Amino acid sequence: MRILILADCHGRPELITNALNHASHCKGEDVLVFAGDIVDIGYHAEECLNILEDNSAELLWGNHDF
Secondary structure (H helix, E strand, O other): OOEEEEOOOOOOHHHHHHHHHHHOOOOOOOEEEEOOOOOOOOOOHHHHHHHHHHOOOEEOOOOOOO
16 A cells, blocks of 8 residues: 655645656655644645545644644
8 A cells, every 4th residue: 555645735736746746756645644733834725625525535634734
C-alpha cells in the first residue's frame, strides 16, 4: 500500500496542488493523509479543504486547526 502524507499548508492551496502534482509522477498513492494545520497563515483554508476532500484525503487535526 502506498501512502501520501501531507501537512502544514496553512491556508495555501498551491502547496497542496504542487505536492499532488509532484506525487502524480509516481504510480499513485492508495491513501492520502493530511496531517493537520489546514488554517493559519494563508487566507484560503476553504479551498485547501475542498482540494483535500476532492482527493478523498483522511484529515487529522493540527494545533492550528482549533
